[in-house]
Amino acid sequence: MTLTLFFEQLLNGIQFGMMLFLMSAGLTLVFGVMGLINLAHGVLYMVGAFACALVAGITGSFWLGLVASLIVAAMAGALIEVGVIRRLYKRDHLDQVLATYALILIFSEATRWLFGSFPLYLDVPDILAQPISLFGLLDYSSYRLFIIFVGIIVAIGLYLLITKTRLGMRIRAGESDREMIAALGVDIRTLYTLVFALGAALAGIAGALLGAVQSVEVGMGGPVLILAFVVIVIGGIGSIKGAFIGALLVGVVDTMGRFLLPYLMTFLFSPETAANVGGALSSIAIYILMAGILIVKPKGLIKGAGS
Amino acid sequence: MTKLVLDIKHLEKKFGELKATDDLSLDLKAGEIHAVIGPNGAGKSTLIKQICGELTPDSGSVEFLGEDVTNLDVAQRANLGLGRTFQISSLIMEYSALRNVMLAVQSVQGSSYRFFQAIARDYKQRDAAMECLTQVGLQDRANICAAQLSHGERRQLEIAVVLALKPKAFLLDEPMAGMGPEGSKRLTEFLDTLRHQSPILMVEHDMDAVFSLADRISVLVYGKIIMTGSVEQVRNDPLVREAYLGEQ
């Protein structure tokens, strides 16, 4: 094991964490403001990836695809908010879970109907195809660096949006007191649709960005959705800051676990057993992390709103 | 000296910068009714929650019957004999009035882990519950769902539930709230007889009730007890008049 490899894996972990942050920011925002648990968030991730792959395929431009993923996912988000989600705010969590699970079934099958069962492929744009040298120490994928960059930009953007703008002020008001914000005369329906569409757009862009690294297929949103849940549970449901910290923790622990645990196990076991034990342990490392954090802090690291 | 049933010493509770309970000491003696009064926001609910175990104080202690219960949870304190009612009726809304009381009887029986006996055939439980309902005058409403009872009836049911626990001390959080003059009067008379069973610590806004029932009154302002005394002392204390009774 070399130090170079270690840093490369660490960067991979951060990149994975940034992607998880894009996913969980919307999830946690929707929960914080509207009190809604949204399983269909993974669907929006998938919609973003398909939109990007389709537009990039037709126009040949990844960047147009990326823009399309934002717009289409935001529109899909607004559509399901107005059509279904809106009726669920006053319902209990069970109804929310089931209705949004139903949305997963509907959207997944509809996408399969439209695009078939075969995965689409989305290429990394030419400009980001070559690895770049970092401080002469290691060559690292410029595309992955780009994802990290997008994650940081979004984190800063969300921070500014929430703390510095009128919309952010309303979102914060909505988090602390749903009755009050209605009394203030803010059009709460539009606000909710807006917040939901914003979360959807972030999920969509995450899907598009990751679609170029993995394949674009129906069902791609499921595993990511569950990881996003782990992230926001760790971070504290409703807190964007918590989502950021949680996402980085999960991303790094997962990636480094897969890299380090099988290696560490060779000190304890024979090579074959070490590979088995290390592999099994690393695949559940983040869940152990989550359980550990919840034992100490049952409501997550950062106290979120609405929980 | 009379034995203390409840002995609360130097209780402190902060919410952020706000001191909701500030070095608060309070006790309850056998056979008495001790009322805690105070303006809105004085920290009465926070106090009740710390006594019954819903909130843990930052420091200080709560002793019940000579035992330190500061670190016990709500259910454990209830099992020791601390029977509390809620300011806003907190009942099992889908259950009938009788079933609500039966649940309390069940707790005293210690039979919550009986899996096979049908509750409908536990006549002992049923009869004990019915007796408590009769005591508060709800016997004719026994089979009505809690959700369909009137506000006043729910207040009565709260009392019936706590009676079924056969507590060693009653902790009543604004029992008169929303009762109406007629109901308040009847409840006042009833509580007057109750003190012979177990002492009562009550938080109450209804001054008529407080002045006619209480042996001692403590005045709570901004998390602090500013005085404790008899009805006469409290009535005539200038500080209290200023802080609470809204003397113009």
Add this chain to the structure above:
Amino acid sequence: MMLSVNREQKLNISFIALLFILPAVALSMDEPFYITLMTKVVILAMAGVGLNLALGLGGLISFGHAAFFGIGGYAAGILATHYMNDELLFSAFGYEYFGTDNMLAIWFAAMFVGAIAAIIIGYFSLRTKGVYFIMITLAFAQMIYYFAIAWPTYGGEDGLSIYVRNNLFDLNTLDPIIFYGICLSLLLLVTFLVSTLRNSHFGSALQAARQNEQRLASVGIRPFGIQLTAFVISAMATALAGALFADLNRFVSPDMLSWHTSGEIMIFVILGGVGRLFGPILGAAMFIVFEYYLGGITEHWGLFLGIALLAVVLFARGGIVGVIAGEVKHD
């Protein structure tokens, strides 16, 4: 006491009758496939009846019951595989155990391991409330799912085949109608037990915990213990269903542990009607009808299942039983 039969009970009785009549018809028409399909309904229903105890009566929205379903399945698969290959499973105090193909032992093992898992998962999950509980039960199930995939000894991602069906007394368990009979008997037994539990002292405390934990604690009954007990019993029923499911398919795979399985078990409960004794059975039947009949017409049957589920959640909150029998009544 007067014996009165309300609409829900009438529905339940006719439903039990159908569970006996339909397979008999299939048998007389020599259609073993339908018997197998009915067996699937009965087994999935049992998983749902298990979940319904936690979810319907206790209000514990577990999104991780696939964990117990899969654990039951793997318990059956592992015991049977060791027995067949005559491989040592474990040895303790000089005693060596090579697995078994005895269904009774397998059921017991499935429920035992399911209970242990439920105690651990429940202990941590029940410290949290609401949306945290939902997500944590989901995360625990995922943990077991990924573990099953990553651990190669029992087939990893490919799953584990059971080559012969396990034995019960001297019955020919390979005969579809016999196996159906076994599963139906167990389902009726489990349903009867859940019904008994519902009306018991424990059931009263459990349903109170769902409605108002604060009240339950303030009369001196700790909600945690009541809820954990319900969670464990619920998991045991679901684990038993998992063991039967493995035996039915003669195959176990991580799919049984996936979060879609959790979602499906939840769908049985909701489609049928939350907290209704026979809700999960009706729900499971509906689900299989969708899967097989709609699945025969279009491969996109999931789309219609989704629409049906959405419609039930948005417009018919009592599920099918609720629509037919009206609201739940407590005395």
